[in-house]
Ligand SMILES: Nc1ncnc2c1ncn2[C@@H]1O[C@H](COP(=O)(O)OP(=O)(O)O)[C@@H](O)[C@H]1O
């Protein structure tokens with residue numbers, strides 16, 4: 001068992017279709033196999049607030065104001081930190097037990113997707129701890145959209161114009177996070193010869209980055 005001196009929060013971020021769920025789950029599996037205490041969780045969660053959000057964002061006819069959606073995601077996050085995602089304990093509880101918590105999206109998605117006024121979104125997330133590490137999966141819009149097109153249910157966010165805006169916002173969000181002491185790892189999913197890297201290639205690249213960081217964390 002690899003015991004860390006302190007718990008870690010790793011946030012996976014990126015636009016829809018960038019592989020967040022795939023790669024956050026794979027990283028969790030690999031870290032557990034290597035003997036780390038690691039858990040996978042996601043936002044929106046499956047607690048009462050997260051379930052409400054999932055209903056709202058999958059309902060095309062429910063055109064809720066962006067600020068209401070922002071408040072709901074922020075409430076879900078505080079609940080997630082304190083009481084859990086509906087299946088696990090709160091993130092803060094795992095961190096206190098020196099776990100690695102891998103969250104498939106976190107407060108940076110709130111800023112990217114609802115961030116018309118990013119200062120207000122930051123305020124909403126005032127009580128949400130910074131992640132220790134952000135893994136940002138960088139994928140061209142057309143590749144992400146192609147992957148989403150295979151999906152049965154599409155959320156209100158999954159359209160080209162909106163996701164282009166989200167992708168552009170991430171640049172400033174990651175810079176701000178880095179300024180706040182977050183270790184930002186950008187994973188480019190396209191190889192030099194313009195080939196889409198395989199799931200295994202991307203997953204190994206993520207694991208290598210994380211192991212390097214964990215080694216330094218121990219020092
Ligand atoms: N590197 C990759 N190459 C090809 N397909 C991928 C890659 N990463 C993810 N996918 C596929 O893209 C789809 C969306 O991945 P998913 O993890 O659900 O994205 P997200 O959670 O970011 O919306 C899935 O079918 C997944 O198998």
Ligand SMILES: Cc1cn([C@H]2C[C@H](O)[C@@H](COP(=O)(O)OP(=O)(O)O)O2)c(=O)[nH]c1=O
Nearest residue numbers: 016021043044073105106109110113155157
């Ligand atoms: C956490 C979070 C997610 N989102 C968006 C990103 C996605 O488009 C959508 C759902 O997240 P997603 O990761 O796609 O969940 P699922 O894999 O269950 O479909 O919610 C926000 O708009 N704000 C937030 O704070």
